[in-house]
Amino acid sequence: EAQVTQNPRYLITVTGKKLTVTCSQNMNHEYMSWYRQDPGLGLRQIYYSMNVEVTDKGDVPEGYKVSRKEKRNFPLILESPSPNQTSLYFCASSLRLGSGSPLHFGNGTRLTVT
Amino acid sequence: GQNIDQPTEMTATEGAIVQINCTYQTSGFNGLFWYQQHAGEAPTFLSYNVLDGLEEKGRFSSFLSRSKGYSYLLLKELQMKDSASYLCAVRDGDSWGKFQFGAGTQVVVTP
Numbered sequence: 303e304a305q306v307t308q309n310p311r312y313l314i315t316v317t318g319k320k321l322t323v324t325c326s327q328n329m330n331h332e333y334m335s336w337y338r339q340d341p342g343l344g345l346r347q348i349y350y351s352m353n354v355e356v357t358d359k360g361d362v363p364e365g366y367k368v369s370r371k372e373k374r375n376f377p378l379i380l381e382s383p384s385p386n387q388t389s390l391y392f393c394a395s396s397l398r399l400g401s402g403s404p405l406h407f408g409n410g411t412r413l414t415v416t
Numbered sequence: 417g418q419n420i421d422q423p424t425e426m427t428a429t430e431g432a433i434v435q436i437n438c439t440y441q442t443s444g445f446n447g448l449f450w451y452q453q454h455a456g457e458a459p460t461f462l463s464y465n466v467l468d469g470l471e472e473k474g475r476f477s478s479f480l481s482r483s484k485g486y487s488y489l490l491l492k493e494l495q496m497k498d499s500a501s502y503l504c505a506v507r508d509g510d511s512w513g514k515f516q517f518g519a520g521t522q523v524v525v526t527p
C-alpha cells in the first residue's frame with residue numbers, strides 16, 4: 303500500500319532530551335516536508351526537501367534539524383526539545399512539485415515536551 | 417511570504433451547500449490546494465487550482481481568482497461525513513517547495 307509512515311505516533315519526553323521522529327515513504331516521491339500543527343495556527347512548514355541531499359528551511363525551522371540521505375526517508379531531529387515544541391507533527395511527500403501533485407501526509411506524531 | 421485567511425467555522429444542514437472562502441496575500445503564487453482533515457487524522461487532498469476558474473470534482477468544486485487573491489471550495493449535497501476541517505494551502509511562486517496553510521475552516525453538518 304502506498305503510504306507515508308511516521309514513527310512514533312505518540313511521544314512524551316523531557317526538556318533537552320534529543321529525539322528523532324522518523325518519516326518514510328514508499329512511493330518514490332522526490333519531495334518531502336515536515337509540518338507542525340497547533341490550534342488556531344494551522345499547519346506550519348518546518349523544513350522541506352526537493353530531493354536527496356537537498357533540504358531547505360520552511361517558516362518555523364528553529365530548534366529542528368532534518369536530513370535526506372535516501373529518497374524514502376526524511377527524519378526530523380530535535381536536538382534539545384523545549385515545551386514550546388509540544389505539537390502535532392506531520393510529514394508529507396509529493397511525487398514532484400510540477401503541476402498539481404498533491405501532498406500525501408503521514409498519520410502524525412503527537413509530541414509532548416515536559 | 418503568504419498570509420492566508422479563511423473562516424474559523426461554518427455550520428450547514430445535511431443536503432445543503434456550503435462555500436468556504438480563502439483569501440491570500442502573496443509575494444509569489446504557484447497553485448492553491450484544498451485539503452480535508454477529519455479530527456485526529458491526516459489531511460487528504462481535495463482539489464488544486466493554478467489557473468483562474470472553476471474545477472469540479474463530484475460534489476466538490478474549487479474556484480480561483482488570482483487577480484483577487486481569492487479561492488473558494490464548494491461542497492454540495494452535504495453529508496454527515498463531510499464534517500471536518502478544510503484547509504486552504506498556497507504554494508510559493510518563488511520557492512516551489514514552500515507551502516503556506518490557512519488555519520482551517522471547521523465545517524459542522526447537522527441533521
